[in-house]
Amino acid sequence: MxxxxxxxxxxxxxxxxxxxxxxxxxxxxxxxxxxxxxxxxxxxxxxxxxxxxxxxxxxxxxxxxxxxxxxxxxxxxxxxxxxxxxxxxxxxxxxxxxxxxxxxxxxxxxxxxxxxxxxxxxxxxxxxxxxxxxxxxxxxxxxxxxxxxxxxxxxxxxxxxxxxxxxxxxxxxxxxxxxxxxxxxxxxxxxxxxxxxxxxEYRLSNATRLDLVGTALVSAAAFLLVFPLIQGQEQGWPVWTFVSMAASIVMFVVFGRYESRRARAGRDPLVTPSLFRKRAFTGGMVAGLAFFSGMMGLGLVFNLYVQGGLGFTPLQAGLTGLPQALGGVVGFGLAMSGLQEKLGRGLLQIGTLVMGAGAAVLALTIHLAGLDVSSWQLAPGLALVGVGMGLTMAPFFDIVLAGVEPHESGSASGTLTGVQQLGGALGTAVLGTIFFNLLAKEWDFGSAMQVTVWVEVGLLALTFGLSYLLPRRARPEQAGH
Structure with a gap:
């Protein structure tokens, strides 16, 4: 068919x-x-x-x-x-x-x-x-x-x-x-x-051609940013790492200008340039980058901490993280029970506050218990992080997309999904590098983990602040998608 x-x-x-x-x-x-x-x-x-x-x-x-x-x-x-x-x-x-x-x-x-x-x-x-x-x-x-x-x-x-x-x-x-x-x-x-x-089988009879040049430019820009962040720490941050990160910014600018020229010429761009003139969308992109970077980076570092620092087996590490996953389920459930429609942007803000409180509890627990901390002691902080994560993620895409026009929604959705994944790569690079750098300076696992958690709290604070640029509510036709 x-x-x-x-x-x-x-x-x-x-x-x-x-x-x-x-x-x-x-x-x-x-x-x-x-x-x-x-x-x-x-x-x-x-x-x-x-x-x-x-x-x-x-x-x-x-x-x-x-x-x-x-x-x-x-x-x-x-x-x-x-x-x-x-x-x-x-x-x-x-x-x-x-x-x-x-x-x-x-x-x-x-x-x-x-x-x-x-x-x-x-x-x-x-x-x-x-x-x-x-x-x-x-x-x-x-x-x-x-x-x-x-x-x-x-x-x-x-x-x-x-x-x-x-x-x-x-x-x-x-x-x-x-x-x-x-x-x-x-x-x-x-x-x-x-x-x-x-x-x-299904395909569009009027589908637009691929923007291969735009794809190559944004790929190069992302690689030039992430590669030095990961490799720089173990090579002592040579000059080329900073040159690469600077080149990444230049490449993102080149990408933006190329997409604008492509749109003016009547050709379909990879990303609709008008999106970046909307305060709500650009604020949502940066907020999403901060949020997903912290979320994914913290997940990596936490597992390094419990296995490398506490000596847990992989199965013990997976079970230790279970409260966060279950907390995420609770958070999503609360959001879908009517809170998302009732609170709109406020739910996202509440979620970041709950997640930040959970991270603070986690850092305090690690500080007080040291390397004798048990999975049960870590559970309350992780559960709060999970609940906040679910409350934040549930309304995020709908709220950000409420700030774009209907004809821009396809490009905006694809861009936000890409930002989510890029945030994961960036968070893994940045938080992982901070953690490994502290260990290389002979910090113990607990102290290095605490610093990483407070960096995550900072990223959540940035997400909270940027959320005021977003629309108060999702459009009725977008809610729930």
Missing amino acids: TVTAAAADTEIQPYRWRWVALFVILAAEVMDLLDALVTTIASVTIRQELGGSDSLVQWLGAGYTLAMAVGLITGGRLGDLYGRKRMFVIGAAGFTAASLLCGVAVSPEMLIASRVLQGLFGSVMIPQGLGLIKEMFPPRELGKAFGMFGPVMTISSVGGPVLAGWLVDADFFGTGWRMIFLINLPIGLAAVLAALRFLP
């Missing part, structure tokens, strides 16, 4: 295999969500067995999220041009093959390169599934279909780190940490075969 844009408007009956197809798409989401989380738990073991420097731990996460950030900007358009089913199959097959390469990696360099491939193929796979759902389901069932993502994301966020820790500790067939990647093989192969059988 191939549907073009013209035919989609007159299609009366939804695709009859839509619920089967939905589970195929959800399987792909599970792979992506798990692989975004598992290396934070397994990174210490991976470095011990595979070798490499401190930067390996950071690149395991940053390589994946950076590639995902860049790829997501164009991933959706590939489906418009060449067909969503085709690109979903290519993305899922590539992601599975990259997972195999991760699982058989024989050097840090091979593992990092394979993680980048995972991120790139993931950025091709994920947008197609979301686009297909909108085409397969009639309006009356669309909410129910998207509602399935909530439980999947919840189960993945709660169970992912625990599963990763269990797989590493169980050492099935002598694979150790490699099993966290090899487990994708049966899931990925099943997703590819089921997609070939059950997904409908």
